[in-house]
Amino acid sequence: MIKLEALTKIFKTDGDDIVAVDNINLTIHPSEFVVVLGTNGSGKSTLLNLLAGSLSATHGHIIFDDMDITALKEYQRSAFIARLFQNPLAGTASDLSILDNFRLAALRSRAKKVILGNTKAFEEQVRNKVALLHLGLEEKLHRPIGSLSGGQRQALTLLMATMDNMKLLLMDEPTSALDPKSAERVMELANHFIHELGVSAIMVTHSLREAQRFGNRIIQMDNGSVIRDLGETEKKQINLPKLFEWFA
Amino acid sequence: MDALFAAITQGLAYAALAIGIFLTLKIFNIPDITTDGSYTLGGAVTAVAISAHVPLVWVFPLAFAAGALAGVATGIIHTRLKIHPLLAGILVMIALYSINLFIMGRSNIPLTNLPSFFSNSSVMNFIKAFLFALVLLVLIILLLKTDFGIAMRATGSSESMVLAMGVNIEKMKITGLALANALTALSGSLMVQYQGFADINMGVGIVISGLAAVILGESFVRLTKKASLMVNIIMAVAGSVVFRVLLALALLAGLPPQALKLVTALIVLSIIAALKISFREKT
Numbered sequence: 001m002i003k004l005e006a007l008t009k010i011f012k013t014d015g016d017d018i019v020a021v022d023n024i025n026l027t028i029h030p031s032e033f034v035v036v037l038g039t040n041g042s043g044k045s046t047l048l049n050l051l052a053g054s055l056s057a058t059h060g061h062i063i064f065d066d067m068d069i070t071a072l073k074e075y076q077r078s079a080f081i082a083r084l085f086q087n088p089l090a091g092t093a094s095d096l097s098i099l100d101n102f103r104l105a106a107l108r109s110r111a112k113k114v115i116l117g118n119t120k121a122f123e124e125q126v127r128n129k130v131a132l133l134h135l136g137l138e139e140k141l142h143r144p145i146g147s148l149s150g151g152q153r154q155a156l157t158l159l160m161a162t163m164d165n166m167k168l169l170l171m172d173e174p175t176s177a178l179d180p181k182s183a184e185r186v187m188e189l190a191n192h193f194i195h196e197l198g199v200s201a202i203m204v205t206h207s208l209r210e211a212q213r214f215g216n217r218i219i220q221m222d223n224g225s226v227i228r229d230l231g232e233t234e235k236k237q238i239n240l241p242k243l244f245e246w247f248a
Numbered sequence: 249m250d251a252l253f254a255a256i257t258q259g260l261a262y263a264a265l266a267i268g269i270f271l272t273l274k275i276f277n278i279p280d281i282t283t284d285g286s287y288t289l290g291g292a293v294t295a296v297a298i299s300a301h302v303p304l305v306w307v308f309p310l311a312f313a314a315g316a317l318a319g320v321a322t323g324i325i326h327t328r329l330k331i332h333p334l335l336a337g338i339l340v341m342i343a344l345y346s347i348n349l350f351i352m353g354r355s356n357i358p359l360t361n362l363p364s365f366f367s368n369s370s371v372m373n374f375i376k377a378f379l380f381a382l383v384l385l386v387l388i389i390l391l392l393k394t395d396f397g398i399a400m401r402a403t404g405s406s407e408s409m410v411l412a413m414g415v416n417i418e419k420m421k422i423t424g425l426a427l428a429n430a431l432t433a434l435s436g437s438l439m440v441q442y443q444g445f446a447d448i449n450m451g452v453g454i455v456i457s458g459l460a461a462v463i464l465g466e467s468f469v470r471l472t473k474k475a476s477l478m479v480n481i482i483m484a485v486a487g488s489v490v491f492r493v494l495l496a497l498a499l500l501a502g503l504p505p506q507a508l509k510l511v512t513a514l515i516v517l518s519i520i521a522a523l524k525i526s527f528r529e530k531t
Contacts, residue, residue, distance in 0.1 A: 052412075054411070073416075074411045074412075075410075075411050075413075075414050075415055075416050075417070076414070078411065078412050078413060078414035079414055082412070083412045085408060089406070090406065090408040090409065091408070091409055091412065092406065092409055093401070093402040093405035093406040093409050093410070094405055094406065095401065095404070095405040096398065096401055096402055096405055100398045100401070100402070101402075101409075103395065103398050104395075104398050104399060104402055104409075104410070104413045104415075105413060107395055107399075107413070107414070108412075108413050108414050109414060110414075112395040112396045112398065112399040112415065113394070113395050113396060114391065114394045114395070114396045114397075115394055115395055116390075116393060116394055116395075117394070117395040117398075118393065118398075
């Protein structure tokens, strides 16, 4: 369970201070897939970055299974938080092979030791996993991941997240840089893993269609605050025209 | 002929430096020029240790450790104080000039009639330098293939990715700079033992040797079109040897020694320009 307590982020500027996230209180349960909507500048991405640890909170606390993680650094939080970035290039290391990328992902919560971990057995494990994508990438494990398309890389990033334990999956507009078919594949895959692994997930999106189709909770942010918060039953009743009205 | 043989041996002695520059420039994507200082540091520590009759087996570890410390200093200045790596490197390099003088106690230490890794036989010296470079190559390639090495390589490739994979980037960069400068110091140690003296100015402009080796290596890789981590590092070492041979040939052709650094700069410039132009044609 993840609890945000009076979480606030203020950006200091030369002029007025900008309150990007304003005193947010939120509880996210295991297996909850939260979709976050909001206009540009509403604080969605800041909220996600506060959770990931790439930004530090000005006030408030983030409690993860009764542990206060507010002071933990981004790389320390990676032990239980996996990320899918808006830029498909950000979640993988271009110069490294698919296999090396997966090796690192398999060690997300552990120390990277001076041992040769890319064994035949590990390669076989990755091959089987990558074959699940049906993209034919299992035959290209030694190719640099930079030679793949954005859609392929985003799908692999998602798969890499499942190589090690996670409690929370953070997705920041994961499909906005992808073509419709790749976007569909990535979303279906994300949905599948979230249900199968029973993890919590938070997805920021501008796609109302995705927001309507996926997730079992929907939140709208505006000016750094949560202005709408619908649970599973309410979310089921929502349709696209209604979502459009939220932004009218 | 002797001059060319000596040039090849020197090129191999500079292999550690080339691998060090390869690590910072190609693996970590950090332009580090602590090199001039850490190279001399390795030489200074070696000369003082040998003069004090420290057993030879301890000389390389000592030089390695000293170079690592220099790299740690640059790394801490760069990561903790958020200072550009070039500036961090320049600061440490300048500071090392004084530190090296403190260590040496004077500006030149001759090592005549003292033990050395090398001997009077140029064939043996070549074999020793070759084996030294070979062992280093194998160790570094193995290291880069370990889990730790993968994290190292990823750090230079995508910072957002490694942070999301639980890697402490600051620590990783400090470690990388430490390793690179430790290798550079090993080259300094080898050269001091090879030429039989240490000099406070021995490191001036040495970073360009490493740079030339790495860039020459890159052009060989482009020519053979067989890029892989292993090939790239081996080619950097080959680049180190070719560069020394080029310089020796220039001297043999009657180039006055004072023009050496000018020619060095021109060689590096022409290779970079050639790489740029051939790359532009492809894209």
